[in-house]
Amino acid sequence: MxxxxxxxxxxxxxxxxxxxxxxxxKRAPNKPLIPMRHTLSELTGPVYGHETVREGDNDLTxxxxxxxxxxxxxxxxxxxxxxxxxxxxxxxEIWQANACGRYVHVRDQHPAPLDxxxxxxxxxxxxxxxxxxxxxxxxxxxxxxNHHNAWRPAHIHLSVFGHSFVSRxxxxxxxxxxxxxxxxxxxxxxxxxxxRMRMVSxxxxxxxKPEWALCYRFDIVLRGKNATPMENH
Amino acid sequence: xxxxxxxxxxxxxxxxxxxFKYGLTPTGDYAWNDAFTNxxxxxxxxxxxxxxxxxVLDGDGATVPDAMLEIWxxxxxxxxxxxxDKRALPNASxxxxxxxxxxxxxxxxxDTIRPxxxxxxxxxxxxxxxxxxxxxxxxxxxLYTRIYFGDEAGNTADPVLALxxxxxxxxxxxxxxxxxxxxxxxxxxxxxxxxxFFDV
Numbered sequence: 001m002x003x004x005x006x007x008x009x010x011x012x013x014x015x016x017x018x019x020x021x022x023x024x025x026k027r028a029p030n031k032p033l034i035p036m037r038h039t040l041s042e043l044t045g046p047v048y049g050h051e052t053v054r055e056g057d058n059d060l061t062x063x064x065x066x067x068x069x070x071x072x073x074x075x076x077x078x079x080x081x082x083x084x085x086x087x088x089x090x091x092x093e094i095w096q097a098n099a100c101g102r103y104v105h106v107r108d109q110h111p112a113p114l115d116x117x118x119x120x121x122x123x124x125x126x127x128x129x130x131x132x133x134x135x136x137x138x139x140x141x142x143x144x145x146n147h148h149n150a151w152r153p154a155h156i157h158l159s160v161f162g163h164s165f166v167s168r169x170x171x172x173x174x175x176x177x178x179x180x181x182x183x184x185x186x187x188x189x190x191x192x193x194x195x196r197m198r199m200v201s202x203x204x205x206x207x208x209k210p211e212w213a214l215c216y217r218f219d220i221v222l223r224g225k226n227a228t229p230m231e232n233h
Numbered sequence: 234x235x236x237x238x239x240x241x242x243x244x245x246x247x248x249x250x251x252x253f254k255y256g257l258t259p260t261g262d263y264a265w266n267d268a269f270t271n272x273x274x275x276x277x278x279x280x281x282x283x284x285x286x287x288x289v290l291d292g293d294g295a296t297v298p299d300a301m302l303e304i305w306x307x308x309x310x311x312x313x314x315x316x317x318d319k320r321a322l323p324n325a326s327x328x329x330x331x332x333x334x335x336x337x338x339x340x341x342x343x344d345t346i347r348p349x350x351x352x353x354x355x356x357x358x359x360x361x362x363x364x365x366x367x368x369x370x371x372x373x374x375x376l377y378t379r380i381y382f383g384d385e386a387g388n389t390a391d392p393v394l395a396l397x398x399x400x401x402x403x404x405x406x407x408x409x410x411x412x413x414x415x416x417x418x419x420x421x422x423x424x425x426x427x428x429x430f431f432d433v
Contacts, residue, residue: 002317005433007432007433009242009243010432012242012243012244012245013245013246013373013374014245014246014247014373014374015373016372016373016374016376018373021248021371021373023248023370023371024371024372024373025292025371026291026292026293026295026371026422026423027291027292027297027369027370027371027372027422027423028371028372028422028423029376029422029423029427029428029430030292030423030424030427031427031429032432033376033430033431033432034396034397034429034430034431034432035396035431035432036393036396036431036432036433037353037354038354038433039351039352039353039354039359039393040307040313040318040351040352041305041306041307041313041351041359041362041364041379042364042377042433043317044305044313044315044317044318045305045315046305046314046315046328046329046330047314047315047316047328048268048328048330052268053268054266063264064264080240082240082242082243083239084238084239084240091268093256093257093268094256095252095253095255095256095257097252103252103255104255104263105251105252105254105255106262107251107252107299108252119255119263119264119265120255120256121255121256121259121263121265122256123268155247157247157249157250157253157256159249159257163317164315164317165305165364165366166377166433168303168366168375169243169244169246170246170247170248170249170368170375171244171245171246171247172247172248172250186247186248186373187247189247189373190245190247192242194241194242195242195245196245198240198241198242198243198244198245199244199245199247219240219244220244221240221242221243221244222243222244223243
C-alpha cells in the first residue's frame with residue numbers, strides 16, 4: 001500500500017513556541033519551517049519487529065523481584081493510520097513515573113519515594129491488526145517548576161514509529177477526567193479541543209479484569225492515508 | 234478487535250520531556266536494555282564508515298543536555314531498508330536508523346556509513362544526506378532537518394538544499410575534520426545561525 005502524508009494533518013500538533021510552557025521559549029525555532037515535497041527519505045522509515053522486544057517487555061509490573069506499589073492497570077488499543085486502518089508490526093515504547101509521581105531518572109528531584117520494583121519503561125510491537133497492550137501501574141501526578149503550584153496530570157509517555165519517518169510520533173497518554181487538565185500548559189499546547197481529547201484514554205470496563213486490574217483504551221492515530229487519485233496532494 | 238472507524242484526526246504530539254533516558258536511551262545507566270544505539274553499523278554493511286558529531290544549542294547558545302536525536306538514512310547504494318523502497322534489497326541487516334541522547338555537555342555522535350544518492354519526488358538525484366529528528370524537553374513536537382556532507386560535490390545541485398536561502402545552507406552541512414572520517418555539525422534550535430528545519 002502506498003501512503004501519502006498530507007502536511008495539513010500536522011495542524012493537530014502544538015506550535016513549537018507555546019510561551020505558557022516555559023521550556024519552549026528558548027528551544028523553539030524563530031524562523032518558519034521550510035516546506036518541501038516528500039522524497040523517498042521522508043516516505044520510508046525504520047522497520048523494527050518482534051526481534052527488538054523481549055518476552056514480558058510489555059508488562060512493567062514484572063521487571064523486578066517484587067510487584068510495584070500502586071494501582072495495576074491495563075493499557076491497550078490500536079495504532080491506526082488516518083484512514084482508521086491498523087498499523088501492524090510497529091514498535092511502541094512507553095515510559096512513565098511510578099505511582100507516587102516519581103521517575104527513576106537521576107534528575108527527577110521530586111521528594112516522593114522511588115519504588116525498587118518499578119523502572120517504568122516498556123515496549124511492544126503492534127500485532128497484524130495494529131493492536132498493542134501493556135500492563136503497568138497508574139502513574140501519579142507530580143509537581144514541576146514551570147509556574148507556581150504547577151502539577152502535571154498523570155500521563156504515560158509513548159513513542160511510536162509507523163509507516164515512515166514522517167509518521168514518527170512521541171506523545172503522552174492521559175487519564176479520563178483528570179482535574180489538572182485546565183492548568184497544564186503541555187496538555188493545552190494542543191490548540192484544538194477535539195485534538196486534545198485524542199490524547200485522553202477512555203476507561204474500558206469491558207476489558208477490566210475482575211479482581212485484578214482496571215483497563216484503559218488508547219488508540220494512537222499516526223499520519224498516513226491511502227494514496228488514491230482522489231486525494232489532494 | 235474493534236472495527237476500523239475513520240479517526241477524526243491524528244494523535245497530537247507532546248514533548249519527550251526531561252526524563253526519557255531510562256526508557257529510550259538508557260545506555261547502561263538504568264535497569265532497561267537499549268532497543269537502539271547511536272550506530273547504524275552492522276557486520277555486513279558496505280560503504281565508507283563515518284562519525285557525525287556536534288552539539289545541540291538553545292536560543293541563548295546554552296548546550297542542551299536532554300535532547301534526543303534520531304537519524305534515518307539510505308545505505309551506500311542509496312537504498313532504504315524499508316519494503317516501500319522497491320528498487321533493490323539493501324545490505325541484509327543494515328537498518329539505517331540510530332538514536333542518540335545528548336550528554337551533559339550537549340554533545341551527540343553517530344557512527345554510520347556515508348549514504349548513497351537517493352532520488353527526489355521527480356526522480357532527480359539528491360546529494361547524500363541523513364534525515365534527522367530532534368526531540369527535547371521544551372519541544373512540543375520534534376523537528377525535522379537533514380545532514381549533508383561538506384565534501385560532497387553534489388550538494389550544489391541538491392533539490393532540497395536549493396529550497397533553503399543560500400546564507401542558511403551551512404546549517405545543514407557537516408564539515409569534515411581534516412584527515413579523519415569525522416564530520417561536525419552543531420544544531421542550533423533558535424537564534425543566530427538557527428538550524429534550518431523542514432515542514433514535512
